[in-house]
Amino acid sequence: MSLPSSSSAPTGPIETRHGACNLCEAICGLTFQVQNERIVSVKGNEADPLSRGHICPKAVALKDLHEDPDRLRQPVRRVGDRWEPISWDQAFDLVVDGLVKVREQHGTQAVAVYQGNPSIHNWGNVTHGHLFFSQLRTRARFSATSVDQLPHHLAAYWLYGHQFMLPIPDIDRTQYMIMLGANPMASNGSLMTAPDMRGRLKALRERGGKLVVLDPRETETTALSDEHLAIVPGSDAAWLLSVIHTLFDEALVKPDAWSELIQGLDALRAAVQPFSPEATAAYTGVEAAITRRLTREFAHTSAAVMYGRMGVSTQAHGALCQWAIQVINLLTGNVDRVGGALLTTPALNLISAGLMGKGHYDVWRSRVRGAPEFAGELPVSVMAEEMLTPGKGQIRALVTSCGNPVLSTPNGTQLDRALEGLDFMVSMDFYINETSRHADVILPPTCFVEHDHYDLVFLHLAVRNTARYSDAIVPAAPDARHDWQIYSELAQRYARRAWSLERSSAWQRIQGLATRALMAKLSPRRVLALGLRRHQAPVRMADLLAHPEGIDLGPLQPSLVATLRRKRKTVSLLPDAVARELPLVTAEFLSTACSDTLRLIGRRDVRTNNSWMHNSERLVSGKNRCVLWMHPHDAQARQLQDGQSVAVSSRVGRIIVPLHVTPKIRTGVVSLPHGWGHNRAGVQLKVAQAHAGVSINDLTDDRAIDRLSGNAAFSAVPVEVSPA
Template structure:
């Protein structure tokens, strides 16, 4: 709603300036935002009309500015729409693919060709999940379908029930919505294997745990996150220690599982050769090839793995540079500002706010620098200090519920309740509370020596997994209605 109001202001005050990028859908976007005035948005968002206008003007008139949104934007009831509008506003204000704005990397290992080859090309709704018909995105289904796909019987033909599961470096019992339901579903599987060094809340349910080498026993090149960096860099790190003779790297474990499941046979007559070649070359040969054929690899002095081995601190490949329109996948190399799937979803937004909406408390998540994910809680250095598994509340909301800093609060939804300490702070907006994810290490069978001394509670135990972004099927982790009272 806030983003649509900002787009309304951009058009109403003639602040739209696309710059050098050509775009389709400008008129459609103008029409779509016409009804979403700051006056309409203010009571919904809690942001004053004048502040919405001032924010929009500042973004539009500041030469180097960016509207940035990630996880918090995506995991809510209108996550797909909000992510679209973030890109749209950057484009309308001339900040897309421009220095100081929203830019894209030129990574030494370009992931796009490989992603397209593997089917992770951003396709949407080419097929749907078996039980609830949720759409795929980039070849993947949303986590919200996993429990039902395990619980619901198939027809033995084209509607196949999940009876076996492989997890790798994941802990969905803590990190996915509806953790208790997932736990029960996992217990019914015929077979579950986990690739993980820990016996955590999820892997304790596995029939077999395959521990990979540690981070210090394997080489590393960040082929994924370099695609999202704020500067173009390349760095290779060799193993610090030799692995034990019977230890296996993640990729070796996955390759062997892939082989035993029989997937290589789907490659046809050359499957045996492909399997042996991958096993012999390993990921380093693939990275070397990608470096040599990537945007920084051609010509004399180009990048290679041998070159990076000689540069233990890595290499600076320079500042981000404009990549559009060449990088666009559209046939006409123009931005598509108003895709039909998003315009159609505006009807759902209108319906959502045409009637009276709840004025009670809503819950959002949060991540701490030392507690991004559940596995970080098994490090003494990262968990020392004050407890970070707290519910943050505005003083007005705390006082109304007779809660003080450090008091225990009961937080509930229709899915259950948890109890945790209160942290009173005016950094929260009135009406909003925040609980971090990834805690809840007190479950039976967990063997995490450090994490079990600071167990906390799992917010996903009370997250209503039925609340989703209906466009994408993604869980609405943010904006969950909750009740809070003194424990």
């Protein structure tokens, strides 16, 4: 896909440079045409072994993000209602002084951290961010994990003993796939890095396979499915339990290689006994006969896999959903099976190398609500109340890293108000957005094409084992700082400044200073090279440099069973937390009560990703995509017309949005996309403000969380819709 030329088009020879798009999880390989250090075209790289030439509009917009006049290119500090450019040296001192002052006055827990989604996409954050964040010594840690994926990690921790042991659907070899709450045609996969989903799903059908999708609306993915079931939002856990019930009831349990490793079959059989398909059908909207037929088809297929993503994670029973999906794959022998769900074996395996913590659960709880932590983080749903509720441990300072929680966490209006009352705030961001506008100091890192890249995390989630290192496409400005350089400098300055606040011995502090000074000299590329050599990876840095298009390491292979046997570990099918939860949800899941209340769900679009891609004209041009979807029957019952403005209200807020009446959504359900709402004062995003839209998270409820994991329950929010 070529980019339009401008009146100031560069002259001179054109070079082809290999890179990657790290805007979403697909990590597609790209080729850039560069002339006089300016990008003139972006195309998919057909030689890339994972993406195979696939490209979507977001990748082309990398040029827009790089050249965006609204992007910050040097630090700024807030002076009243205006922003003042400052030097990096001034900025680092202001940040350290502000954080240390709050810590001295109010204690360690008064400083909080929020890490947004791009923190994982930029590998400098992964390699060096901990140097700074660990210095803060706070338990007030939050991230986008508890916005969308915490149930996955909790299920993996319960069953396999490690939060990142996430078996990935072997989509290129499966014969039968059941997909819940996912739209990979728009997302290119999520916790399943799978670019070119259209090609992969078409190949599934061409080899005689079958795709079944459960989703309350018709999506780009359901259009390619063999069967689509419009399940009631928020009822997926009940349906999944009815599948487990059917596996036992019809003697379809065949764990195969897992027979000697799994424990608790009898206890699980007894626990799911109430949830027959006949008992849950009225609640889920899926006929019992269909559930039983799909379960039989799935169990009798030798290579099958069940996969659930955002729609099932971000609901009141997200942890139950992700646990049940794993259990169904286990009971049918499809975990660690070719064509089922397999662990990846990336070149630098962070799990086997011991570089990724296995996690822990409910070691401490939040101060106000008592929500459980996971892997050292508290749920984002409690972040605002921890700022607004007085008392010991009240959050009074915040560090945000590559995140915009005002638009991406529940009850954004409340969080907006909470941020206004902080004593100090710093944002690592290159935009003045809905969240960073509250900061006292903003530190802008380089843009995506200005630094090198290696997918340390997403290669653990890819549907094929590959390795690819990309050098910077264009050079950064002389005074720019990469994210790893920002964190390294902050870590060293903060450690020196906060010396007297540390409880460790003088010798431990000296060792810490030395370690941070050493890491500050090691770029992510050097860390990668050392890691590949030390952990005997199948490739070396020289190989990656010689093959910038990527190196194919082959399809996924069975390894989890062997790993657990080697470690003499077993899998308990019914974790204690789940065993306690099932009796509590029985009455709800077996209820036949109907309600006229509309349920709000989200919606993904291929041209957007979270909240920070709306300042590119090419991504927001065309028809307005921030509209409320509603079924014609629901519109008629409320005397609403297509195209009119309607008021949508929930417990926490009210918004005005255009209505789109369509039969492509289940009755009783309405849908809004995520990431919009750029009409707040002080935002400096000209294109985004011209296409402001409304924020779905001005409606989602911070009190609605998954009881087990604490993950935000964005899906199935009760709302009322009326003429504006």
